[in-house]
Amino acid sequence: MANYNPNSEVSDDETPQIRDYKTSGDIEVPDRIIDQIIGQEEAVETVRKAAKQRRNVLLIGEPGVGKSMLAKGMAELLPPEELQDILVYPNMEDNQNPLIGVMPAGEGKNVVTNYKVKAKGQEERKNMFMIAIISLILVIGFVMQQFLAAIIAAGIVFLALQQMKPRSTVMVPKLLINNNKRNMAPFVDATGAHAGALLGDVRHDPYQSGGLGTPAHERVEAGMIHKANKGVLYVDEIGSMQMKTQQELLTAMQEKKYQITGQSETSSGAMVRSQEVPCDFVLVASGNLHVLEGMHPALRSRIRGYGYEVFMKDSMKDTEENRDKLVQFVAQEVKKDGRIPHFSKEAVAEIIHEAQRRAGKKDSLTLKLRDLGGLVRAAGDIAKGEKADHVTVDHVLNAKKLARTLEQQIADRYIVQKKRYRVFKSEGGEVGKVNGLAIIGDRSGIIMPIAAEAAPAQSKDEGKIIATGKLGEIAREAVQNVSALVKKHTGTDISNYDIHIQFLQSYEGVEGDSASVSVATAVVSALENIPVDQSVALTGSLSIRGDVLPVGGVTGKIEAAAEAGIRKVLIPKSNMEDVLIEERYRDKIEIVPIENLSEVLEHTLSGKGKKSLMDKMQKITDMVPHGILQKPATH
Numbered sequence: 001m002a003n004y005n006p007n008s009e010v011s012d013d014e015t016p017q018i019r020d021y022k023t024s025g026d027i028e029v030p031d032r033i034i035d036q037i038i039g040q041e042e043a044v045e046t047v048r049k050a051a052k053q054r055r056n057v058l059l060i061g062e063p064g065v066g067k068s069m070l071a072k073g074m075a076e077l078l079p080p081e082e083l084q085d086i087l088v089y090p091n092m093e094d095n096q097n098p099l100i101g102v103m104p105a106g107e108g109k110n111v112v113t114n115y116k117v118k119a120k121g122q123e124e125r126k127n128m129f130m131i132a133i134i135s136l137i138l139v140i141g142f143v144m145q146q147f148l149a150a151i152i153a154a155g156i157v158f159l160a161l162q163q164m165k166p167r168s169t170v171m172v173p174k175l176l177i178n179n180n181k182r183n184m185a186p187f188v189d190a191t192g193a194h195a196g197a198l199l200g201d202v203r204h205d206p207y208q209s210g211g212l213g214t215p216a217h218e219r220v221e222a223g224m225i226h227k228a229n230k231g232v233l234y235v236d237e238i239g240s241m242q243m244k245t246q247q248e249l250l251t252a253m254q255e256k257k258y259q260i261t262g263q264s265e266t267s268s269g270a271m272v273r274s275q276e277v278p279c280d281f282v283l284v285a286s287g288n289l290h291v292l293e294g295m296h297p298a299l300r301s302r303i304r305g306y307g308y309e310v311f312m313k314d315s316m317k318d319t320e321e322n323r324d325k326l327v328q329f330v331a332q333e334v335k336k337d338g339r340i341p342h343f344s345k346e347a348v349a350e351i352i353h354e355a356q357r358r359a360g361k362k363d364s365l366t367l368k369l370r371d372l373g374g375l376v377r378a379a380g381d382i383a384k385g386e387k388a389d390h391v392t393v394d395h396v397l398n399a400k401k402l403a404r405t406l407e408q409q410i411a412d413r414y415i416v417q418k419k420r421y422r423v424f425k426s427e428g429g430e431v432g433k434v435n436g437l438a439i440i441g442d443r444s445g446i447i448m449p450i451a452a453e454a455a456p457a458q459s460k461d462e463g464k465i466i467a468t469g470k471l472g473e474i475a476r477e478a479v480q481n482v483s484a485l486v487k488k489h490t491g492t493d494i495s496n497y498d499i500h501i502q503f504l505q506s507y508e509g510v511e512g513d514s515a516s517v518s519v520a521t522a523v524v525s526a527l528e529n530i531p532v533d534q535s536v537a538l539t540g541s542l543s544i545r546g547d548v549l550p551v552g553g554v555t556g557k558i559e560a561a562a563e564a565g566i567r568k569v570l571i572p573k574s575n576m577e578d579v580l581i582e583e584r585y586r587d588k589i590e591i592v593p594i595e596n597l598s599e600v601l602e603h604t605l606s607g608k609g610k611k612s613l614m615d616k617m618q619k620i621t622d623m624v625p626h627g628i629l630q631k632p633a634t635h
């Protein structure tokens with residue numbers, strides 16, 4: 001693995017020497033979608049196997065990691081020679097039950113053409129007959145010098161024949177599924193489709209009686225399950241599909257054929273029901289883990305029993321081989337976009353650097369490639385706007401500033417607003433108030449100020465923990481965890497107090513489980529009446545033993561703290577290797593690794609009372625060397 005230090009500026013010798021190329025334009029992009037999928041080797045392998053055996057697949061994973069790409073790739077692997085055309089014929093015996101014809105792809109069009117020729121011939125013969133009769137009447141009338149009578153008689157005969165003229169006996173079938181000239185099995189994305197679009201429908205006809213209406217067979221519309229016959233039917237977020245529709249989907253999957261009927265009960269289409277229409281598709285369902293909750297159990301068990309379930313990766317190891325794949329990814333995205341210039345080698349390296357940052361953990365590269373593709377396009381647009389020959393590092397850096405996600409923009413606004421209204425401070429000391437850190441969305445950090453107040457318990461039996469809002473549960477848990485520690489080591493019994501916890505102006509989308517260390521600090525400060533240094537912000541999850549456990553999104557949190565003017569940030573020691581903050585923040589903020597609550601208090605508490613509390617704790621630590629409150633490390 002090349003010694004690529006992401007925390008330093010990209011320079012020549014740090015640029016991954018992955019391939020001999022000048023710009024991404026020199027990189028070959030594979031033709032097949034399946035070969036373009038990066039970092040999901042197991043999933044690709046499974047899909048290859050599933051395609052061979054025509055098995056259904058359930059893909060579970062984060063958004064934008066390549067689920068729909070895999071489904072498309074699978075369609076490419078299915079044999080196109082099996083494709084069929086499907087025709088709907090009128091049923092002379094039962095108009096409401098149109099007949100279905102299936103033939104190899106390409107033949108359907110010829111059949112319809114033959115029928116049209118026949119129908120046209122029949123129509124022409126009928127018209128000739130009518131013209132002959134009318135001409136005869138007119139000739140006889142003229143010969144008998146009865147002009148008016150002849151014209152009237154011709155008119156009456158014309159109308160009578162028109163009225164009596166039987167409907168053409170040759171009714172042209174409708175080409176329901178046309179696979180003519182298709183060189184790949186169909187890929188049909190049925191995400192969010194309603195029942196009619198998915199299962200087929202029969203259109204309403206207001207003139208259904210009296211012979212004026214459109215024949216039933218012409219009103220039959222194929223559903224996506226039929227269009228996906230011999231190909232792939234892809235349904236993302238399958239759990240949000242109505243249960244009844246999922247049930248019907250399962251039936252179609254098992255039977256491999258499904259009758260088409262009008263989906264609306266009040267429509268005349270509901271009276272029509274076609275013969276069974278083939279729908280021999282492979283289902284590729286996808287979504288995140290929550291999707292399983294909304295999934296019909298029988299459908300899930302069908303896939304489990306007769307198919308494959310795949311959990312997609314959201315990051316890959318940071319190896320030279322995998323960085324190579326990201327080079328290919330950049331080339332692919334540029335080619336797919338078709339309008340932006342190619343990337344210089346250094347600009348590609350900057351994208352790889354961003355992939356490392358976005359992975360949020362040590363030695364990893366993100367596989368949330370839809371988002372990374374967004375950065376590629378944004379940088380490309382900037383370069384194109386400047387009429388540059390290729391995209392440079394500066395273009396990528398500018399794109400990172402400009403193409404901020406919604407969550408990043410919300411996070412920025414939060415910082416500005418909270419600063420303006422002084423919801424948090426970045427200097428001085430305050431009792432019971434802590435600058436916690438949280439993440440919104442994927443990786444955007446925000447300051448989440450937490451305030452605690454301790455008052456003697458109102459109830460005689462036991463004090464209460466009063467914490468409201470979405471994060472209340474986390475606060476209660478954190479206080480419960482810390483209560484044993486506090487009692488044992490400071491002598492203060494939390495149960496004698498009512499503890500109020502408030503997340504100041506917290507945002508609903510915040511992931512809060514990493515706030516427990518901050519909550520505990522706020523509570524200790526409030527109970528002991530010792531101020532907390534407001535130039536410090538912290539994140540970490542607290543165990544009941546007082547250990548600080550790792551959390552997610554440390555890079556985003558540290559950057560948010562630096563942005564907010566905080567000078568020191570405490571993060572779990574085990575997260576240190578996940579830190580990949582941008583160069584511009586490096587001198588602004590000190591990052592301190594913490595392992596236990598003692599260290600947290602050592603770095604956060606300030607002023608009067610701190611020394612005596614720490615001394616008290618130190619004594620106990622000396623007595624219990626491997627206890628919960630270990631000796632604070634010196635940093």
Ligand SMILES: Nc1ncnc2c1ncn2[C@@H]1O[C@H](COP(=O)(O)OP(=O)(O)OP(=O)(O)O)[C@@H](O)[C@H]1O
Nearest residue numbers: 036037038040063064065066067068069369370373
């Ligand atoms: N593993 C990957 N390899 C290459 N490109 C990828 C990969 N994952 C995502 N992409 C890029 O991101 C785009 C979106 O990916 P895709 O639609 O397959 O994601 P998804 O997992 O289906 O997401 P969602 O569930 O939100 O639809 C792709 O068109 C491709 O440009």
